Amino acid sequence: MNRHLLSIDDLAVDDVRTIFDTAVEMHDVQKRQVKKLPALRGRTVINLFFEDSTRTRSSFEIAGKWLSADTINITGKGSSTSKGESLRDTVLTVCAMGVDALVMRHSASGSAKQVSEWVDAVVINAGDGTHEHPTQALLDAYTLERRLGSLEGRRISVIGDLTHSRVFRSNVLLLTKLGAEVTVVAPPTLMPSGIDAWSKDAGFATSYDIDEVLPTSDAVMMLRVQRERMNGAFFPSAREYTVGYGLTRDRLASLAEGTPILHPGPMNRGLEIAADAADAAHSLILDQVSAGVAVRMSVLYHLLAGEEATA
Amino acid sequence: MPAPTQTGPADPGSGHTVLDARDISRALTRISHELLERNKGPEDLILLGLHTRGVPLARRIGDRIAAVEGTPVAVGSLDVTMYRDDLRSHPTRGPQKTVVPPSGIDGKVVVLVDDVLFSGRTIRAALDALNDLGRPAAVRLAVLVDRGHRELPIRADHVGKNLPSARSERVSVRLEEIDGHDEVRISQPSGSETGQ
Numbered sequence: 001m002n003r004h005l006l007s008i009d010d011l012a013v014d015d016v017r018t019i020f021d022t023a024v025e026m027h028d029v030q031k032r033q034v035k036k037l038p039a040l041r042g043r044t045v046i047n048l049f050f051e052d053s054t055r056t057r058s059s060f061e062i063a064g065k066w067l068s069a070d071t072i073n074i075t076g077k078g079s080s081t082s083k084g085e086s087l088r089d090t091v092l093t094v095c096a097m098g099v100d101a102l103v104m105r106h107s108a109s110g111s112a113k114q115v116s117e118w119v120d121a122v123v124i125n126a127g128d129g130t131h132e133h134p135t136q137a138l139l140d141a142y143t144l145e146r147r148l149g150s151l152e153g154r155r156i157s158v159i160g161d162l163t164h165s166r167v168f169r170s171n172v173l174l175l176t177k178l179g180a181e182v183t184v185v186a187p188p189t190l191m192p193s194g195i196d197a198w199s200k201d202a203g204f205a206t207s208y209d210i211d212e213v214l215p216t217s218d219a220v221m222m223l224r225v226q227r228e229r230m231n232g233a234f235f236p237s238a239r240e241y242t243v244g245y246g247l248t249r250d251r252l253a254s255l256a257e258g259t260p261i262l263h264p265g266p267m268n269r270g271l272e273i274a275a276d277a278a279d280a281a282h283s284l285i286l287d288q289v290s291a292g293v294a295v296r297m298s299v300l301y302h303l304l305a306g307e308e309a310t311a
Numbered sequence: 312m313p314a315p316t317q318t319g320p321a322d323p324g325s326g327h328t329v330l331d332a333r334d335i336s337r338a339l340t341r342i343s344h345e346l347l348e349r350n351k352g353p354e355d356l357i358l359l360g361l362h363t364r365g366v367p368l369a370r371r372i373g374d375r376i377a378a379v380e381g382t383p384v385a386v387g388s389l390d391v392t393m394y395r396d397d398l399r400s401h402p403t404r405g406p407q408k409t410v411v412p413p414s415g416i417d418g419k420v421v422v423l424v425d426d427v428l429f430s431g432r433t434i435r436a437a438l439d440a441l442n443d444l445g446r447p448a449a450v451r452l453a454v455l456v457d458r459g460h461r462e463l464p465i466r467a468d469h470v471g472k473n474l475p476s477a478r479s480e481r482v483s484v485r486l487e488e489i490d491g492h493d494e495v496r497i498s499q500p501s502g503s504e505t506g507q
Contacts, residue, residue, distance in 0.1 A: 018405055025390070025406040034443040037393040067393075301393075306403035 001302055004116045004123040007132045008173040016178065020142050022298040023291070029066060030293065039305050040069035043100045048091070049126070050076035050106045055265055055289055056126050056136070060103045063296035069100075069304070087111065088118055095119045101304055104128075109166075122303045130164050136264050137170035139295040141178060143288045144219055147260050152179035157213045159185040159245065160223030160272050163192045163234075167264045168223055176203050183217075185210050187245055189234045210245055214254050221262040222247050222273045238271050247277045258282045265289070326481070326498020330472055335455065335493045338471030339368065342453050343375035345469050350420055353380045355448070357416055359389040361425040361437055362407045367488040368455060369424035385412040389423070394436035409440070416445040422469075426484040428454040431465035456495055458482050 001018070002010040011019075029035055045064040049057050057073060064071035074094065076082065081090055091102065101122040104112050109129030116123040127133040141151065148154055156175055162168050162184055175182050182204040184195075191206065192198075199206050207213050214220065225241060235241045242248065247261065252274065255261075261273075261283045269275050278285060330338065350356055353376050360369030366388045373386035392398075392406040423437050434452060441450060453469035458476045476482060476497060483496045 022405045025408065028409065032443065033445075036443060038439065039393040039398060302403050305398045306401060 003303070004112075004125075005134055005299060005303060006112050006116060006123065006125045006128075008134050008137055008170045008177070010134070011174075011177075013177060016138070016141075016174070019138060019295065019298045019302060020145065022301060023142055023294040026066075026297040026301075027291070027294040029297070030290065035066050036068060037066060038068045039301055040064065040067040043069040043304050044098065045069045045071045045101045045103060045300065045304075046094055046099050047071065047073045047103045047126070048094065048105070049073065050081065050087075050104075051127065053105055053127070055292060056105065056133075059289070059292040060124075060126060060135075060296050060300075062293050063300055066293070067297055067300055069300065087115070091115050091119055095121050101300065124299065124303065127166055129166065130169075131166050132170045132173075133166040133264075134170050134174075135292070135296055135299055136167050137174040138299070139288055139292045140167075140171055140221065140262055140264065141174050142295050143262065143284050143291045144260060145178075146287075146291070147284060148218060150179070151175060154180045154218040155183065155216055156180045156219045156221065157183050157185055157217040158221045158223065159210055159213075159247070161190045161225045161234075162186040162195070162223070163190045164226040165223050171221065172202060172204055181205075183207055183213050185213050185245070187235060187241070210251065211254065214251055215256065217255065217259060219260045219262065220247065220255065221264075222267075222277075223264070224266065225268055225272050227268075242271055246271060247273045249274050249276045252277045252280065260284045262288060326483075326496045328494055329474055329497050330456070330495035332487075332493035335471070335495065338455060339371050340375055342469045342471060343372050343379065346372070346422060346451075346453065347376060347379065349451075349468070353377075353382055353384045355419045357385045357387060357412060357419045357421050357447075359387050359411070359421055359423055359437075359441075361423060361433060362388060362390050362392075364426040364484055364486050364489060365389075365424045367486050368426060369422075370488075372422075372424060372453065385419075387411045389437055389440055391433060391436035391440050394439040396432060396436070409444075411444055416441065416447045418446075418448050420449045420451065421447040422451045422453055424453050426455045426486075427482055428452070428457045428465075428467050428470075429460055429482075431461045431463035434465050435463050455484060456482060 001015045047057050047060050061071050099121045103124045103126050105126040107129055109131035112123055112125035112128045125134055145151055158168055172182055185207045195206055261277055263273055263285050267273055267278055358369040358373050360366035369386050373384050376384045387410040388408055390407040390409045392404055451468040454467045455471040456474050457467055457470045458474045460478055479500055481498050481500050485494045487493050
């Protein structure tokens, strides 16, 4: 396994299997009365979040704590970056305190890779701009595997705001790596430029027609409409987006019975996903959150516990 | 931690056999009877095998106790990977299943079962792991082979065979369930070896 986790490309299929196998054991720890393992005792993990986050940051924090690491959260607001300090100075300052791992979220694509070149600590990308969010993809695939068994040959649809989604990029890389047949669906305005060439290389399909894709899907992953990243109008109105691409009550009925529904959160209920779909018995949205802790424990363990991780 | 390999497959031609299948069977039968005698029956006994080869040994002891007493005894497995004190001196390894009876271990007599007792560090890790699972009334230790060279004040309650060995020697336990046949061999080390 690579020293850092910056992209799904850093992981071979065997690495993914190792992470999943360990995550299964970590999942069992969540059911225990004492949710604590001593594996990372004496290690320090800093969650450096320059963008807002609830589940990623808290699940990394819980994962680190359950493995007995010392975890500290630093957010953009309230840190010296708001006084004008550069990213490089911030991470070098933090690392000078003797940090073993940096879990980093930043609005600039490629920032995690850049930081990994500046510091000795292990760097885990917790979302860099519109580039990647590898641990989210790992927990999504792990959750799906627990529900569907092997992903080999499974038809998985990823639907929504693809242009602004790092989750989509990591997921497409990982799901195809695990043998799934992925179709991505978005309105033309939210389909990333250059996706035709990429889809041919990576072996996934694209579509503008959600109603054609849904009935044949073995799993559906809805993505958030990222209004905060949109500088202009990508669709005329929220209502129009819902009619064209939302997982509405009617579309929910078009799915085969029990088709798993995923959403990386946070959800815009009523926009990209109807409450009926989010709360359906076959929705895996809360399973994703719980798997997030187990998968992140596994990632932290494999990157930090062994001899190769000595920083 | 300097620790020559104590279990696992070795060159089949090297060294000599110290326990064959019948010896192993007799040793496990004796341990089963000792456990029953010491515990005055199978009540509240939980056998926890330590990965890897302790797990089938615990099952075999459980089967023998069940055959003698006519009632099944709880058998589980315990993984101590996360609790080892040498995590940082090896590449990471994935943890294996920890399985304890649904009723938990509180107030029960837990018997840890392992194949070889050597430095004692695995057992120390197992005691820490148990601590996170509950509070047993008592913890006992049963091992197939005690080869000495303890680094911690730990001893076994039930031993299949005491096997005085040189530190540099290698003790290999093979079990039907994992390796296809039952045997304990002792041999001189060949090439580089790592501790368990």
